[in-house]
Amino acid sequence: MLEIDLLKLWAKRRRDTHFEILYPLLFHMLDVACVVQALWYRSFQADTRAQLAQAVGPSDTGACLWISFWAGLHDLGKASPVFQRASIQAQESLAGLGFAFDKHVQPIPHGSITEHVFARLVSGTVPGAGPPDLLQAIGTTVGGHHGVTNLATPGPRQRGNGLWEDARMELCAVLADLLGLGEIDAPCHCFDTSFYVMLAGLTSVADWIGSNEDYFPLGVSLHSPVEHLEYARSQADKALDSLGWTDWTPPGIPTDFATILPNHDLRPLQRAVTEMAPSVSAKPSLVIIEAPMGEGKTEAAIYLADQWCARLGQKGCYFALPTQATSNQMYGRVKKFLEDRYPNSHVGLQLIHGGALLSSTTAAVCQTEDGKADGADDGSAGQWFLPKKRGLLAPFGVGTIDQALLAVLQTRHYFVRLFGLAHKTVIVDEVHAYDTYMSTLLEALLAWLRSLGCSVIMLSATLPPTKRARLLQAYGPDIAPPKASSYPRISFTSGADTRVTSFAASTYRVLNIVHIPDDIQNLVQRLESFLQEGGCVAIVCNTVRRAQEAYSALKNAGFLSSQELMLLHARYPFEERESREEQALLSFGKHGPRPHRLVLVTTQIVEQSLDLDFDLMVSDLAPVDLVLQRAGRVHRHVNNRPKNLATPQLWLRMPIAGEDSVPLLATSSRVYEEYYLLLSYLCLSRSRAVTIPDDLERLIEDVYEKRAVDWPSRAFEEAVDRAREKMLAREEAATLKAATGLIPQPGDDPLDFLDSFNRQLEEDDPEVHRSLQALTRLAEPSVQLVCLSSSGDGVVRLRQGDSSSVDMDDPPHGAKLVQFLRRSLTVTDKRVVFHLLNQPPPPAWRRCPALRHHRAVIFDDGASPAGDYILNLHEELGLSIEKIATGESEENDEG
Numbered sequence: 001m002l003e004i005d006l007l008k009l010w011a012k013r014r015r016d017t018h019f020e021i022l023y024p025l026l027f028h029m030l031d032v033a034c035v036v037q038a039l040w041y042r043s044f045q046a047d048t049r050a051q052l053a054q055a056v057g058p059s060d061t062g063a064c065l066w067i068s069f070w071a072g073l074h075d076l077g078k079a080s081p082v083f084q085r086a087s088i089q090a091q092e093s094l095a096g097l098g099f100a101f102d103k104h105v106q107p108i109p110h111g112s113i114t115e116h117v118f119a120r121l122v123s124g125t126v127p128g129a130g131p132p133d134l135l136q137a138i139g140t141t142v143g144g145h146h147g148v149t150n151l152a153t154p155g156p157r158q159r160g161n162g163l164w165e166d167a168r169m170e171l172c173a174v175l176a177d178l179l180g181l182g183e184i185d186a187p188c189h190c191f192d193t194s195f196y197v198m199l200a201g202l203t204s205v206a207d208w209i210g211s212n213e214d215y216f217p218l219g220v221s222l223h224s225p226v227e228h229l230e231y232a233r234s235q236a237d238k239a240l241d242s243l244g245w246t247d248w249t250p251p252g253i254p255t256d257f258a259t260i261l262p263n264h265d266l267r268p269l270q271r272a273v274t275e276m277a278p279s280v281s282a283k284p285s286l287v288i289i290e291a292p293m294g295e296g297k298t299e300a301a302i303y304l305a306d307q308w309c310a311r312l313g314q315k316g317c318y319f320a321l322p323t324q325a326t327s328n329q330m331y332g333r334v335k336k337f338l339e340d341r342y343p344n345s346h347v348g349l350q351l352i353h354g355g356a357l358l359s360s361t362t363a364a365v366c367q368t369e370d371g372k373a374d375g376a377d378d379g380s381a382g383q384w385f386l387p388k389k390r391g392l393l394a395p396f397g398v399g400t401i402d403q404a405l406l407a408v409l410q411t412r413h414y415f416v417r418l419f420g421l422a423h424k425t426v427i428v429d430e431v432h433a434y435d436t437y438m439s440t441l442l443e444a445l446l447a448w449l450r451s452l453g454c455s456v457i458m459l460s461a462t463l464p465p466t467k468r469a470r471l472l473q474a475y476g477p478d479i480a481p482p483k484a485s486s487y488p489r490i491s492f493t494s495g496a497d498t499r500v501t502s503f504a505a506s507t508y509r510v511l512n513i514v515h516i517p518d519d520i521q522n523l524v525q526r527l528e529s530f531l532q533e534g535g536c537v538a539i540v541c542n543t544v545r546r547a548q549e550a551y552s553a554l555k556n557a558g559f560l561s562s563q564e565l566m567l568l569h570a571r572y573p574f575e576e577r578e579s580r581e582e583q584a585l586l587s588f589g590k591h592g593p594r595p596h597r598l599v600l601v602t603t604q605i606v607e608q609s610l611d612l613d614f615d616l617m618v619s620d621l622a623p624v625d626l627v628l629q630r631a632g633r634v635h636r637h638v639n640n641r642p643k644n645l646a647t648p649q650l651w652l653r654m655p656i657a658g659e660d661s662v663p664l665l666a667t668s669s670r671v672y673e674e675y676y677l678l679l680s681y682l683c684l685s686r687s688r689a690v691t692i693p694d695d696l697e698r699l700i701e702d703v704y705e706k707r708a709v710d711w712p713s714r715a716f717e718e719a720v721d722r723a724r725e726k727m728l729a730r731e732e733a734a735t736l737k738a739a740t741g742l743i744p745q746p747g748d749d750p751l752d753f754l755d756s757f758n759r760q761l762e763e764d765d766p767e768v769h770r771s772l773q774a775l776t777r778l779a780e781p782s783v784q785l786v787c788l789s790s791s792g793d794g795v796v797r798l799r800q801g802d803s804s805s806v807d808m809d810d811p812p813h814g815a816k817l818v819q820f821l822r823r824s825l826t827v828t829d830k831r832v833v834f835h836l837l838n839q840p841p842p843p844a845w846r847r848c849p850a851l852r853h854h855r856a857v858i859f860d861d862g863a864s865p866a867g868d869y870i871l872n873l874h875e876e877l878g879l880s881i882e883k884i885a886t887g888e889s890e891e892n893d894e895g
Contacts, residue, residue, distance in 0.1 A: 031210035033072030038236040046313035057188030074142040077113025112151035115143035128186035147412030194451040201419020215239035254310040272503040281307035286475040291488040293632030305425035316395030352391035352399030392420030402776040422452035440738035443474035451746035464704035487697040533642040534597040571879040575822040588612040615645040624680040660715035675723035780828040835867040
């Protein structure tokens with residue numbers, strides 16, 4: 001076969017009015033190979049190249065050539081009748097050259113053909129390319145570039161024999177010759193599972209860049225393969241420069257704390273981190289920092305991450321936080337540090353979570369299938385181009401822990417996420433807040449992060465000893481747990497050994513605990529009396545319903561003006577919740593003007609990472625660590641306070657106890673484990689004051705390690721035992737549920753790893769059965785609503801009172817899309833979730849990845865029916881749910 005005939009095989013196409021533009025397969029293979037080489041030399045940092053080169057050999061240059069060759073062959077399966085026949089123009093041309101087509105044969109993904117033919121063709125065209133089993137593994141890896149490996153085996157009529165096999169053989173030979181493989185030694189093949197994950201991620205990313213028509217236009221003039229190689233190299237460089245892959249390089253010298261905390265004295269924690277940094281940063285490590293709130297854990301983590309960047313050449317950092325709200329706040333802090341640290345560089349910091357789209361939407365988000373190049377994935381794969389899919393590839397990112405946990409779940413392109421995290425520092429905040437299910441995923445992630453050369457920093461107020469040991473052993477499975485050390489502490493391991501060091505707290509304070517009845521009118525009376533001289537108060541409720549009730553009671557009492565009372569929870573449309581969060585940060589944050597008197601009624605969303613400061617905290621009963629976390633927002637900063645609030649106080653709303661001394665936990669036991677609530681009730685009911693930090697660890701261990709307890713009654717002990725049995729059963733089920741969704745561990749046999757089944761768990765579609773969803777949390781089923789308004793005139797508006805209407809038949813994009821998303825909220829109440837899920841999204845939304853799973857709810861004067869219930873959307877209260885027949889308020893509530 002003549003070389004020019006290879007250019008008749010196409011890889012990409014675009015339909016114009018009267019003809020097709022076909023882009024040669026060989027050109028696309030060269031494009032992707034050149035992107036890999038450009039990434040290697042212009043974007044990859046030293047440790048990334050070193051890990052890959054050590055596996056492939058025989059040198060850095062040789063490893064780059066072999067990997068670019070393998071990645072370039074990713075679309076080899078497109079040289080097949082089932083793919084080429086998609087273009088009538090190409091089919092007629094190829095048929096004229098003698099290529100056979102069978103119109104009756106079933107289609108099959110071209111990646112499966114690549115997987116099937118790769119080993120045979122490479123070994124037949126490139127001497128010394130490697131043994132068949134390893135070549136098969138590489139073929140499986142690059143053939144899975146659309147998100148899934150180990151695809152179905154193609155039949156002979158699907159892949160094509162004769163001239164088809166000759167064409168594929170010639171493509172391999174030409175690509176190897178153009179890249180210069182004949183001039184380098186054979187690869188070493190010291191491959192482990194982490195190498196295959198890196199290769200899979202790199203291939204997908206290079207294919208994405210190499211398919212971008214802004215840099216590799218389909219209408220390029222037809223030239224020789226040699227000429228195209230030079231063209232592809234030039235275009236690859238332009239693509240990386242334009243897309244931000246070359247904007248940042250690790251610093252040569254580590255920073256000091258003066259850059260992170262200018263004009264501030266170091267706290268004991270930060271001095272301890274400075275002293276240990278030279279030894280810890282010598283190799284990738286796991287560091288666990290346990291310290292009270294306000295000790296500067298975040299700044300210490302930033303300092304260590306910078307040490308690893310400078311000393312090891314790690315390629316950036318990802319901050320993994322528990323919620324979108326905490327991610328949004330942390331984003332600003334990290335952005336400020338990066339601007340100061342790299343004043344002459346654009347580091348491309350990404351905000352990565354489900355709501356991040358609101359600040360970075362582009363028209364490309366709404367790309368429809370008709371606008372896709374042939375051979376691309378279906379509509380759901382288009383979501384990979386959303387920020388949350390590609391965000392981890394940027395050097396620096398701030399987002400939710402969920403985005404990192406998805407990297408170890410059996411989803412499409414999980415290896416792209418792992419590739420994005422590889423050789424970074426991953427900072428995980430609020431580690432104590434994660435339940436059994438999330439902790440199981442987190443331990444699996446730790447094992448993968450270590451295998452990919454990542455450093456990890458975990459931050460927590462305090463951890464139970466068993467949880468701390470599990471985290472350390474997940475990162476370094478062969479190490480022995482460290483000896484006990486006093487709190488606060490820093491534990492760290494490089495995988496080979498583990499050490500722990502203690503340090504003094506910067507401040508010691510006494511938190512006074514006042515037990516009050518769980519009666520809203522009693523609370524209102526107390527606050528009216530207590531706030532005569534002013535004060536900033538937080539009332540933290542365990543459910544949205546309780547927060548709404550508390551807010552309404554305080555409003556009706558009349559002693560607070562509308563400017564002195566706020567409500568904040570998760571069931572507002574995004575734009576309203578965002579506004580309320582910003583107002584809370586301005587009013588109670590470190591730098592805003594502090595009001596004379598202001599009461600914030602809220603839920604758990606303020607207990608994690610948000611830098612707020614209150615004079616007084618009122619809290620529902622919760623597990624002791626979360627109560628203490630909430631109390632960490634009391635007297636957090638130096639402020640002028642009313643005399644009666646000059647000392648830190650926590651008012652704990654204690655549930656009523658029966659004659660047997662067992663408390664009636666009501667709705668709280670649907671939010672938290674009854675076992676931990678009972679033990680926390682017992683522990684906190686006997687506490688009138690807590691010394692911070694001295695008492696923190698004792699309180700945590702009293703509850704989570706169940707140390708010797710003096711039971712108030714036999715009935716109480718029996719209630720605890722029953723609750724424990726139920727909890728252990730749920731934890732066992734949660735661990736099993738997590739394990740069934742995980743990818744294999746990095747220590748598994750590489751060939752078995754590639755042959756493992758990928759369930760392709762769904763990340764976004766709430767209609768898919770929960771057993772097939774990629775769950776990062778074991779939460780209740782949920783539905784995302786877009787809250788719109790009507791006044792009975794049939795005209796739909798974004799919000800009540802708007803003068804302009806919205807056209808529901810017009811596909812949303814750009815600014816209109818953002819407007820819809822800013823009216824969205826999530827509902828988990830199981831009485832209405834499934835009714836709402838049964839309502840289809842508007843047809844115009846179905847081809848927009850950002851809206852395809854949202855339901856439009858039109859509120860007529862603030863109300864909308866949902867089966868037997870009414871959804872009420874109130875400007876002040878947010879969303880509430882009532883039964884139609886009785887007006888009964890919701891009982892099944894989310895926080």
